[in-house]
Amino acid sequence: MKAIFLTKTGAAKNAFEQRETPIPEPKAGEVLVKVQGFGLNFADVMARKGQYQDAPPLPSILGYDVCGFIESVGADVKHLSKGNRVAGMTRFGGYAEYAVLDARACVKINDSMNSAEATALATQYCTAYYSAAEVVNLHKGDKVLIHAAAGGVGTALVQYCKHKGCEIFGTAGSEAKLKLLKENGVHHPINYTTEQFDEQILKLTDGKGVDVIFDSIGASYFKKGIKVLAAGGRIVGFGAADMSDAGNIFVTLKRGLGFGIYHPAEFLMSSKALIGVNMLRIADNKPEVLQRCFENVIRMYNEKVFQPVTGKIFKVSEIADAHEYLEMRKSIGKIAVEW
Ligand SMILES: NC(=O)c1ccc[n+]([C@@H]2O[C@H](COP(=O)([O-])OP(=O)(O)OC[C@H]3O[C@@H](n4cnc5c(N)ncnc54)[C@H](OP(=O)(O)O)[C@@H]3O)[C@@H](O)[C@H]2O)c1
Structure with missing residues (x-):
């Protein structure tokens, strides 16, 4: 072949x-x-x-x-x-x-x-479903931030959050993508290449922040995300796209450190949770979970x-x-x- x-x-x-x-x-x-x-x-x-x-x-x-x-x-x-x-x-x-x-x-x-x-x-819908339905339980009215919301996983997350009745904050890197986000039902499209998304979130939420963040960008976006996560909030990290164009070892190191360093007590005291998702690890360790996600994805596609x-x-x-x-x-x- x-x-x-x-x-x-x-x-x-x-x-x-x-x-x-x-x-x-x-x-x-x-x-x-x-x-x-x-x-x-x-x-x-x-x-x-x-x-x-x-x-x-x-x-x-x-x-x-x-x-x-x-x-x-x-x-x-x-x-x-x-x-x-x-x-x-x-x-x-x-x-x-x-x-x-x-x-x-x-x-x-x-x-x-x-x-x-x-x-x-x-891939994209199973990742989105696992992240949004299995590891985070979303409720109507939850404020949710989705990075790269016009991409593959991002689009799937937007559709799931819309179905759950969440208030959606979506970032993307061009005006054409922002227009699409609006059409897809994102309430607050933010261009994170021209605006500081964390400042925008605080402005739009009267300083309260969001309940859930789906972060596929990583580095400093992750650290800023933690800052705009409300008490009781959860941040789901499933990618590090910002590391992909770092170029040399020094920029890679700088961006890697940009994630921030955290003590578990900080999460305890602020009642925030950090959840990592890697679908390969789920496929290795719990293939039946992946199968369940895929069956639900197909059901929701049929619906x-x-x-x-x-x-x-x-x-x-x-x-x-x-x-x-x-x-x-x-x-x-x-x-x-x-x-
Ligand atoms: N953990 C897992 O198991 C798992 C599974 C599937 C996917 N993922 C992750 O989920 C993310 C989305 O995957 P996908 O396949 O659906 O891709 P995608 O979202 O269709 O494409 C990646 C998007 O990331 C954004 N981006 C931000 N910073 C970037 C940079 N420095 N270089 C390139 N793109 C950048 C771009 O959108 P803007 O122009 O709007 O910024 C780009 O279109 C990726 O980070 C991927 O690694 C993780």
């Missing part, structure tokens, strides 16, 4: 090579999928730049999510069979013509869903609460362009790549 290998870290245009490699075989509890399209995730950009510690050693096949048709199933797989159209999560290996998936991380999908929608449900946004669909020959598009913050919603 053909697969896209990451052969070098660095700029997208020099990083990938298409190579022939054997088709993997599904073991018990796994399925083999003939891939129509695979999703791009911001973690892929970080892996390509050598900044993602969970990434496999080079040369490697990246890719967290695919959609396509079941080619064969391993022993003990009962709910899926050859020919089913599915979306699911891979643990790398997605940038290929065939990919092996844990059957618990794979669901049937209808024929009308495109690759970007299908793969968004697998039209979740409506994944297609950012752009590229061809495999355009893999470098697709990576650059995501890295350069041009994307809105999910990016997919098709064979």
Whole structure:
């Protein structure tokens, strides 16, 4: 089969090579999928730049999510069979013509869903659902701040918070994205590249702050977030996009220190909570939780609460362009790549 290998870290245009490699075989509890399209995730950009510690050693096949048709199933797989159209999560290996998936991380999908929608449900919506429904219990009227709210996970979080009746504060990095946030139901869109989002939050909440923050940016954004978290508030950290363009070791160090240093007593005294989310760790430790999230995501998709946004669909020959598009913050919603 053909697969896209990451052969070098660095700029997208020099990083990938298409190579022939054997088709993997599904073991018990796994399925083999003939891939129509695979999703791009911001973690892929970080892996390509050598900044993602969970990434496999080079040369490697990246890719967290695919959609396509079941080619064969391993022993003990009962709910899926050859020919089913599915979306699911891979643990790398997605940038290929065939990919092996844990059957618990794979669901049937209808024929009308495109690759970007299908793969968004697998990664971005499961991450958003786990963060907002499993680790934080949102209530009507809660004030919620979502960073990068026009991105893949951000869009999913906005849709979930809107469904729960929250007051949504959403940040994004361009006027076009802010316009979209307004259309998507964000009550307070904030351009965090031109405004100090923490000052805006305090102004908009009469100095009280917000109840929940979903932070995928990290560094100084995280520290400012803690400051505008109201008593009883929770900050969910699930990414560090601000570290991705740090450039050299000194800037990386400075931004890393920008997160701040905290003593647990500070959280106790102010009744605030910091929650870290890493879906790979959940997949390793509690695959049944991931399965539950995915089932709920599909239910909410069928109820039209979740409506994944297609950012752009590229061809495999355009893999470098697709990576650059995501890295350069041009994307809105999910990016997919098709064979
Ligand atoms: N922990 C987990 O298990 C998990 C799972 C999935 C995703 N994630 C994280 O969730 C975040 C969103 O992932 P996604 O795949 O849906 O990507 P995405 O949100 O579609 O794209 C990343 C967005 O981050 C914003 N951003 C802020 N600072 C940036 C910078 N220095 N460089 C590039 N982008 C920057 C940009 O939006 P603006 O232009 O609006 O700033 C950009 O569009 C990422 O941080 C990712 O690593 C974590």
